[in-house]
Amino acid sequence: MCGSTPGPPARSPAGRPPDRRGRARQVAGRRVRRIDRLWREWPPGYELPDAERAALKETLGAPGVLTEILGDYRQLFTPPADEATQSLQARASGALTVPSLYLHGADDNCMSVELSDGMDDLFTNGLERIVIPGAGHFLHLEQPKTVADHILGFLNS
Structure with a gap:
């Protein structure tokens, strides 16, 4: 309802406020595991040197980066939803x-x-x-x- 005061902050089942930093760490951990899986599967037999793997994980672990990169792959097989992108894609095709x-x-x-x-x-x-x-x-x-x-x-x- 417009103009109403916000309710109490969300609570966990134990009655504590949610640990947003803990949730972010969980998501980041899953992303790092996904990176490891992709690097095992996409170039079979190639082992990325440790220093390069660490730099890659740091870069891809930044908020939004992995989503954007994987989005490029996903959009190859899914037509764009907005008209401006559809128009641009038609001109570039x-x-x-x-x-x-x-x-x-x-x-x-x-x-x-x-x-x-x-x-x-x-x-x-x-x-x-x-x-x-x-x-x-x-x-x-x-x-x-x-x-x-x-x-x-x-x-x-």
């Missing part, structure tokens, strides 16, 4: 008119390599599609020399 290189790890357990099947028609000036054996989702980390060689070869062609 045309054919690409520049030569393009697409690299994908053969062992990517996040995005199936088959997702790029049939994309050639969207690239009016050519698409070089390369699937890298033994690489997962983070192929630039897993096989940096192979990725760099493909990029340099493409740029120099």
Whole structure:
């Protein structure tokens, strides 16, 4: 009701005010475990060095960061709800008119390599599609020399 005074603060079943910091720690702990799981599954066989893993967890543990990053993946398969984003997506969905290189790890357990099947028609000036054996989702980390060689070869062609 507008203008009414707020009621008493919410209480836990034991009669204590909720521990919001404790709840935040629980959520952060689940997020860190999710990061570990994703890094085990998406690039199978690749072990992120400890210092890099710690930095990644710190970055992704910040409020809203993991949600936003995973949101990019989720939106690939769910049309945007708002008209402005739908309009922007429609304008950006045309054919690409520049030569393009697409690299994908053969062992990517996040995005199936088959997702790029049939994309050639969207690239009016050519698409070089390369699937890298033994690489997962983070192929630039897993096989940096192979990725760099493909990029340099493409740029120099």
